[in-house]
Amino acid sequence: MSATQTVTLPLFNTRLTLRGALSLLVVLLAAIPLVFVIYSSLQLDSEGWAGLWSSRLPGLLWNTLSLSVLVGVGSMVLGVSAAWWITRREFPGRRLAIWLMVLPLTIPTYVFAHIYTTLFDDDGWIGQAWQWLFGEAVAIPDLFNVVGVGFILTLAGFSYVFLLVQDSLSRSQQNLEEAARIQGARPAQVFWRVNLPLMRPAIAAGLALVVLHVLSDFGAVSMMRYQTFTLSIYLQMTGRFDYNAAAGLSLVLVSLSLTFLILERFFRNRQRYYGTAQAKRYTARRATRFEIVAIWFWLGLIALFAFVLPILWMLIWSWEAWMQDLISDRFWGYVGNSLLVSVLAASLTVVVALPVALYHARERSWLSQTYLHVSSVGFVLPGPVIALGILAFVLSQVDILYGSLAVLVIAMLIRFLPLAIQAQEAAAQQLTPSMEEAARSLGAGTFENLRRIILPMIRGGMISAWVLVFIDTLKELPATLILRPTGFDTLPVRIWIEASEEMLEHAAPAALMLVIGTLPVLWFLMRPVKQR
Amino acid sequence: MKSRLLLVFLAGLFSLQALAADPLVIYSGRSDKFVKPVVEAFEKETGIQVLLHAGGSTTLLNKLRLEGARTDADLYISNDAGNLQKGSEMGLFRPVPESIAGVIPANFRAPDNTWLGLSARARMLVANSEQSETDFVKSVFDLADPRLEGKLAITHSGNESYIAGVTVYMLAAGEEVTGDWLQGMKDNVDGSVFNKHSKIVNAVADGKKAIGLVNHYYIYRHLDQHPDAPLKVIIPDQGKDGMGVAWNVAGIAMSRHSQKVEAAEKFVAFAASEQGQKLFAEVNREYPTRPGVPAADEVPPLDSYKVADVPMARLGEMRNATLDLIEEVGMP
Numbered sequence: 001m002s003a004t005q006t007v008t009l010p011l012f013n014t015r016l017t018l019r020g021a022l023s024l025l026v027v028l029l030a031a032i033p034l035v036f037v038i039y040s041s042l043q044l045d046s047e048g049w050a051g052l053w054s055s056r057l058p059g060l061l062w063n064t065l066s067l068s069v070l071v072g073v074g075s076m077v078l079g080v081s082a083a084w085w086i087t088r089r090e091f092p093g094r095r096l097a098i099w100l101m102v103l104p105l106t107i108p109t110y111v112f113a114h115i116y117t118t119l120f121d122d123d124g125w126i127g128q129a130w131q132w133l134f135g136e137a138v139a140i141p142d143l144f145n146v147v148g149v150g151f152i153l154t155l156a157g158f159s160y161v162f163l164l165v166q167d168s169l170s171r172s173q174q175n176l177e178e179a180a181r182i183q184g185a186r187p188a189q190v191f192w193r194v195n196l197p198l199m200r201p202a203i204a205a206g207l208a209l210v211v212l213h214v215l216s217d218f219g220a221v222s223m224m225r226y227q228t229f230t231l232s233i234y235l236q237m238t239g240r241f242d243y244n245a246a247a248g249l250s251l252v253l254v255s256l257s258l259t260f261l262i263l264e265r266f267f268r269n270r271q272r273y274y275g276t277a278q279a280k281r282y283t284a285r286r287a288t289r290f291e292i293v294a295i296w297f298w299l300g301l302i303a304l305f306a307f308v309l310p311i312l313w314m315l316i317w318s319w320e321a322w323m324q325d326l327i328s329d330r331f332w333g334y335v336g337n338s339l340l341v342s343v344l345a346a347s348l349t350v351v352v353a354l355p356v357a358l359y360h361a362r363e364r365s366w367l368s369q370t371y372l373h374v375s376s377v378g379f380v381l382p383g384p385v386i387a388l389g390i391l392a393f394v395l396s397q398v399d400i401l402y403g404s405l406a407v408l409v410i411a412m413l414i415r416f417l418p419l420a421i422q423a424q425e426a427a428a429q430q431l432t433p434s435m436e437e438a439a440r441s442l443g444a445g446t447f448e449n450l451r452r453i454i455l456p457m458i459r460g461g462m463i464s465a466w467v468l469v470f471i472d473t474l475k476e477l478p479a480t481l482i483l484r485p486t487g488f489d490t491l492p493v494r495i496w497i498e499a500s501e502e503m504l505e506h507a508a509p510a511a512l513m514l515v516i517g518t519l520p521v522l523w524f525l526m527r528p529v530k531q532r
Numbered sequence: 533m534k535s536r537l538l539l540v541f542l543a544g545l546f547s548l549q550a551l552a553a554d555p556l557v558i559y560s561g562r563s564d565k566f567v568k569p570v571v572e573a574f575e576k577e578t579g580i581q582v583l584l585h586a587g588g589s590t591t592l593l594n595k596l597r598l599e600g601a602r603t604d605a606d607l608y609i610s611n612d613a614g615n616l617q618k619g620s621e622m623g624l625f626r627p628v629p630e631s632i633a634g635v636i637p638a639n640f641r642a643p644d645n646t647w648l649g650l651s652a653r654a655r656m657l658v659a660n661s662e663q664s665e666t667d668f669v670k671s672v673f674d675l676a677d678p679r680l681e682g683k684l685a686i687t688h689s690g691n692e693s694y695i696a697g698v699t700v701y702m703l704a705a706g707e708e709v710t711g712d713w714l715q716g717m718k719d720n721v722d723g724s725v726f727n728k729h730s731k732i733v734n735a736v737a738d739g740k741k742a743i744g745l746v747n748h749y750y751i752y753r754h755l756d757q758h759p760d761a762p763l764k765v766i767i768p769d770q771g772k773d774g775m776g777v778a779w780n781v782a783g784i785a786m787s788r789h790s791q792k793v794e795a796a797e798k799f800v801a802f803a804a805s806e807q808g809q810k811l812f813a814e815v816n817r818e819y820p821t822r823p824g825v826p827a828a829d830e831v832p833p834l835d836s837y838k839v840a841d842v843p844m845a846r847l848g849e850m851r852n853a854t855l856d857l858i859e860e861v862g863m864p
Binding site: 402 | 593
């Protein structure tokens with residue numbers, strides 16, 4: 001299909017304009033914070049820009065980029081290696097291993113930062129172990145630098161790469177590999193020339209998620225005082241009440257992220273594979289004894305840092321809090337509030353993302369690309385900036401909604417829309433257009449096609465989308481802090497309040513509830529894997 | 533049926549706010565734990581319900597500013613005089629009648645009574661009592677002395693109390709002296725600063741650091757839990773020529789757009805009353821700003837040392853200048 005065709009088609013095809021029109025509506029909603037940012041940065045005079053450019057930008061650029069690269073590489077190494085072993089070898093405890101690789105998603109970055117700065121203290125577990133191992137002579141590593149922050153964000157993010165690559169590997173088909181083997185390719189060649197290209201979309205999508213999380217992370221960087229764009233924007237805004245400079249910085253951040261996204265798309269779009277329903281799935285080979293040891297050593301090491309240590313910390317301090325009667329009735333109210341917002345936001349986001357995802361999966365045009373990129377804005381702008389944008393919009397346009405839960409849910413929708421679009425679009429891409437065409441030739445209309453062909457086939461993608469949005473909403477802090485209805489506290493808000501009072505331990509029960517609250521939905525996400 | 537249910541549900545969401553009783557709303561940048569005792573006593577005495585909306589002082593001030601007339605807030609509480617004065621400059625507050633504000637000394641409230649300081653914290657030095665190398669320290673400016681290289685513990689420069697302290701020193705000793713002082717401290721800590729005041733006290737108690745600059749109550753909080761900790765409190769900059777200890781206050785302001793002015797005034801009056809003052813300050817071992825109300829027993833009594841003569845309102849006016857200076861030096 002040539003480029004000119006795809007651009008002209010939507011104008012003449014009613015089926016496409018419906019999708020297109022719905023997508024446009026969604027995109028307009030998603031663009032609210034961007035409009036706010038552009039509008040505010042227009043207030044910045046040339047002197048203001050010059051000031052930003054000379055004094056801060058180079059340092060911020062360097063800090064942000066080096067952190068992104070570090071976390072990207074780290075997540076890829078951890079995520080791809082874990083996914084490869086888990087899908088390609090049958091070994092005792094494989095189900096457990098999958099869970100251990102996904103569970104870190106339930107821990108917010110600020111909780112990671114919290115826990116690890118405590119553990120690396122002189123009297124923390126790791127600090128003590130370090131001194132026992134190396135003595136006083138070797139200083140305990142300092143986490144308040146790019147490596148420390150990168151370490152924490154990698155632990156918090158690699159699961160995205162793992163999930164997507166594992167999904168793609170477990171669906172990849174044996175016949176391609178067999179064909180390569182029959183042609184005489186060695187295992188290494190098969191990996192580089194067959195497996196890796198097939199994994200590339202998944203790796204790219206996973207990395208995009210990770211890097212976007214890094215770019216917009218507020219919790220960990222603010223706790224560790226590592227100056228990225230997001231933190232700097234926040235300080236500019238709250239410390240100095242300078243929204244225009246903050247908007248200027250945000251605009252640079254958005255451009256940076258969009259460049260990254262466009263590059264990622266560019267590399268991903270060059271290849272496309274369609275699966276067919278009948279092809280034989282890959283069956284994992286039984287692992288040798290040596291392999292079992294090696295696999296569990298590696299996966300165990302990842303799990304130890306990414307989940308076991310943090311959860312132990314939470315359990316111990318929650319137990320203390322329980323014994324000291326620090327958990328009041330209100331605590332359960334926070335749990336309820338968190339779940340309510342997350343369920344509403346996830347359900348709404350999945351539905352709203354669908355037209356954009358389908359539109360882009362089917363229509364590769366500059367328009368669909370633009371939609372996709374504009375709808376990513378929620379993910380790349382720092383949470384506080386999005387919150388302010390929405391606040392300004394709601395107050396000036398739909399005053400009646402202000403102060404209601406609806407505003408908070410809309411904010412979550414805008415923030416996490418890209419997650420839902422990515423997940424659903426990835427699923428829709430593997431659906432061959434020929435199936436839809438066949439259905440249409442048999443007389444199925446738009447909605448029948450959607451209901452009987454598309455939705456059932458991308459159900460997996462929709463479930464992943466729901467779960468991802470649910471988890472991220474459950475963990476969301478900066479926008480919730482600003483937009484929640486008066487007196488409406490969620491678990492992250494409580495964690496943050498306790499932590500800012502230097503009573504870290506009191507935050508443990510809330511952090512633990514975040515993990516527990518996510519377990520059922522994770523189980524839901526993981527179930528299809530078992531059934532395959 | 534299903535869609536009716538959905539409609540009812542949605543209507544419920546939108547009216548969540550309206551359904552709730554109509555309480556007095558306080559945006560509080562101070563921890564619930566420290567505000568609750570006052571709130572509970574107030575509710576008991578007046579029967580007026582109070583809803584605490586907790587958050588960061590600056591975040592909430594931003595929210596107040598953006599919300600304008602639409603705000604739910606009747607009152608704003610901050611841990612930092614700088615924020616209170618900022619809000620006052622932005623016209624977010626309504627003056628408290630002199631009859632209520634008058635009980636608080638003039639240098640602990642806004643000149644136009646748009647906010648009142650309720651409790652004060654002092655920037656003090658904590659040293660390890662088993663180490664004699666800090667014996668020469670008499671002033672915060674001694675912390676820049678090269679003899680303290682690697683022995684000094686300070687927080688990162690984003691901390692509100694730290695910024696307020698620097699503002700006081702800048703006003704008392706001038707920008708140049710303060711800039712050199714920051715530079716000296718920067719060399720002494722060599723990039724390694726603390727993210728929590730409580731950790732500074734821990735480090736000094738353990739002998740990992742010799743001396744630290746903190747708010748006074750962190751020292752007494754630690755001593756409460758570890759009565760035998762080898763800690764020594766140094767009250768800096770005393771004597772005839774000393775500038776005195778830097779103070780900062782937590783305080784309260786009434787929102788300009790409050791619909792419940794009467795109830796809000798009642799709350800402010802209660803917080804400034806002897807009972808309210810004691811409750812507000814004592815739980816965090818701070819100093820009540822109202823004269824005659826004693827602080828917690830363990831902290832040095834108010835009349836036993838000299839406080840820097842800087843009106844609290846200046847903390848807000850000079851805040852950006854302080855931030856500029858800190859950034860210029862590049863304090864971590």
